[in-house]
Amino acid sequence: MEVISENRSFGGRQLVYSHPSNTCGCEMTFAAYLPPQAADGPVPVLWYLSGLTCTHENAMTKGGFQEHAAKHGLAVIFPDTSPRGDGVSDDEAYDLGQGAGFYVNATRNPWRTHYRMYDYIVSELRSIVMDNLPVRDRHGITGHSMGGHGAITIALRNAGLFDSLSAFAPITNPTQSDWGRKQLSAYLGDDESSWAEHDATLLLQEYGWKSDLLVDQGSGDQFLDLLKPEALADMMARRRQPGQVRMQDGYDHSYFFVNSFARDHVQWHAARLN
Template sequence: MTTSSALIAVSEQRCFGGKQLRFKHQSAVLHCEMQFSVFLPPQAELHKVPALYWLSGLTCTDENFSSKAGAQRVAAELGLALIMPDTSPRGADVADDPDGAYDFGLGAGFYVNATEAPFAAHYQMYDYILQELPALLQAELPLSAAKAISGHSMGGHGALVIGLRNNAEYRSISAFSPICHPMNCTWGQKALRGYLGDDETKWQQYDAAYLLAKQGSQLPILVDQGLSDNFYPAQLQTDSLVKAAEQAGVAAEIRLQAGYDHSYYFIASFIEQHLRFHARHLGLTSA
């Protein structure tokens, strides 16, 4: 495996004619070493390919999606790269939840730029996903500038927020079981208060339902939510996203799937539809 001075290769596996890769690098934004996973389809050996950025949920790393979602087969067919970042900064110097809880701190960066000590020193996941990682990968790997964004749970929140706030950077947005209205659920309130402080007006920029209702969306949106999800509706608040889309006149496709829960079995069941949705908007397919 070839590497650059910025990327250090961790692992490589052949997968559906492409390559499943893992790298580490020193992040200037997060001030720590980060690992991330990449699937390069076989087409990347011939030309640059567009990418789907996948943001994972609470407690996850970059490897959950790569090992559980079964996305590589369809991505290889479509010629679509998959970029799988970690869910928070990592390292001995990185602050964690004082009680070691799963829903804040390590593994729970919530894709925000923290402003509160001690988290502001490292927890700048919004800028990492939006700016640093794409710039690094487009410089070092055969990726075109065209990209889409998706994610699950906390990562679905991140995908919606980053996509809605940066319409010019992405072609499409999708999410599985996203935290749609974090200002109004205990997961979100804990995270936003801890990272951003008590001023709830600062939370609005990281609330997908608020953003969608206020500004609408120029990008196509696809959301899947399982009706047997034990976090629905209390933590996920999908209805708030539906209402926001209606208020803004946005034709977002928000699907409620009977019998499905919050697990990767749910993601694996519908990931092909999401990949083909993004492929259409990235210009890889016409239907």
């Protein structure tokens, strides 16, 4: 693991690392914020999964999480959104290939060689973080858009590994959306039965979530038709799932939305992790 950069931030340290990934078969980059409290002992971890086109960097610089993580003593991990590099398959579209891993393990060519973001987040990067950073085995997970999809689907399928869950404007029902059907068919093939384990609404129906769940969604989001917040809200209500979907008046899909509510999400996770 190599340190790419380090910046003092809110009394803690904002680090960027790269490391060879066996899971993805390429060099991977991630960012880690370590709060001041990490100098005195291990702290809980909040995972932030990013959306389409993002790298580890977008939320690290624009999400506004560090201030609140420093206050509450949480580490924050910002993974990349796909494998990267010259030898990694890509697509001209912004929403397939590099920058658009969709947090699945691809089973179809040409993607299956490198596109294993599900295992990368759940297993490999988790181990790297636990082995190398001053964190303890308490994990929250959140994310934005495609990353909100990743956070919910990964948490619901791995309830033993995560202790708190939230999302910003998640893709909630990708088996029924153009943000989902395109990628799931490319990465997993046309048998839609294999898609269900990557659909937050279907997983919630099947498993529920062991604790309460916080979802923020902007009412002015330009991608509401693709995100389908109504699918998740409907299923949460049907299933009597503890939690809340907050429709935030006038907010769009940008980081101006994410950082407006970063405080609430960090507080939410801190209350459940500490």
